[in-house]
Amino acid sequence: MAFGVFIHRSDSIYDDVPSERYQFPRQYLSRVQQCEGDWIVYLEPSKVKGTKGYFAVAKVQEIISDPRKSDMFLAVIEPGTYLDFGDPVPFRDAENIVEKGLLNDEGRISGRAQAAVRTLSNEDFARIIERGLCVDDDFLPRVGDLAAITGFQDVQAPFQHMPARERVNQLTSRAVRDRNFRKNVLRAYGERCAITGLRLINGGGRAEVEAAHIRPVEQDGPDIISNGIALSGTAHWMFDRGLVGLNDDLTILVSRQSNDVGAVTTMINSTGKLLAPSRRANRPRLEFVAWHRNHCFKA
Structure with missing residues (x-):
């Protein structure tokens, strides 16, 4: 097993969903197989306008033939391992x-930099992860959330020169994942x-x-950002309890089981979406x- 780099761009011709799968042709099979069962870092190419650089990390669960295209393969991402960096790392x-x-x-960049898939040294993996994991106090969980995270201070401390295999433990830490998820969602929604x-x-200047x-x-x-929404405390409470929901066109729904439908409705922005x-x-x-609409929203 080995750490790796998978190059991905949002306008890719490949059928990639970074949090779920990475599609690739046979020519990369031996390289991807080296990463099977291990962690990889996603990199957006420098030639992409506004590139994010190294933007996420995930664990490759297995390599399979693509059932829809006989000449292609899929690196299947282990569920629950994908994590967007709170601070994308420039190339x-x-x-x-x-x-x-x-x-x-x-000391010059070699042709290996052009490879869409390549292995990554322990040192480079640790360096990228250290820079990518969010440690900005402005985006830490709110005080009420912080109390629910056991040992948060213990998780926050060891961010200096940690060996790669020890750093992997941070990638499954709930505190670390919540912190990075919060930063990415708030950034996407403009706080x-x-x-x-x-x-x-x-x-204090905090959203x-x-x-x-x-x-x-x-x-x-x-x-992942597409499974997140930035909400005020009250709106978050109502959303989690199914008092508000969403149609497929993102129209905001108000539950008839709310004890004050009119008051809830007045909280919604003027677009209704x-x-x-x-x-x-x-x-x-x-x-x-x-x-959410089928399992949480109270129609």
């Missing part, structure tokens, strides 16, 4: 490239409640909005919206 920093294994003996439209900032999972983690909901991110890939996926 190149102020001094040099982050992935040192791409440098040749003369604005998607139901009320309010963008409230407290005296008074929370990151809500559409399909909860406890119900196999992934920690969820104020979704402009970037299509960040908008709620219909499968998660439908799950």
Whole structure:
């Protein structure tokens, strides 16, 4: 097994869903097989306008033939392992490239950098993960959420020069995943409640909005932006309890079981629809919206 890098772009010709699968042709099979059962980092190419660089990490569960295309294969991502970096890591920093294994003996970038799939050294993996995991206090869980995370301070401390295999443990830590999920969702929604439209900032300059999972983690909901919504505390409470929900067109639904339907309705922004991110890939996926409507919303 080995750590790896998978290059992905949102306009890819391949049938990729980074949190679920990575499609590739036979020529990359031997390289991808080296990463089977191990962790990989996703990289958006430098030539993509506004590239995010290294933007996520995930664990490859298995390699299978693509049942829909005989000449293609799929790297199946282990459920619950995909994680967007709270701080995407640029391919190149102020001094040099982050992935040192791409440098040749003369200190220049080798042709290996063009490979869509490549293995990643332990040192490079640890360096990318350390820079990508969010440690910004402005995006830490709110005080009420913090109390529910046992040993949060213990998880937060060891961010310095940790060996790669020890750092893997952070990737499954609920505290670390919540922190990165919150930062990405709030960034996607401009720190604005998607139901009320309010963008409230407290005296410390911190956004008074929370990151809500559409399909909860406890119900196999992934920690991805398209399974998240930025909501104020009250809107989050109502959404989790099924007092508000969403149609497939993102029209906001109000449950008739609410004890004050009129008051809830007045909280909704004037469009009557969820104020979704402009970037299509960040908008709620219909499968998660439908799950919430069918399993949580009280019609």
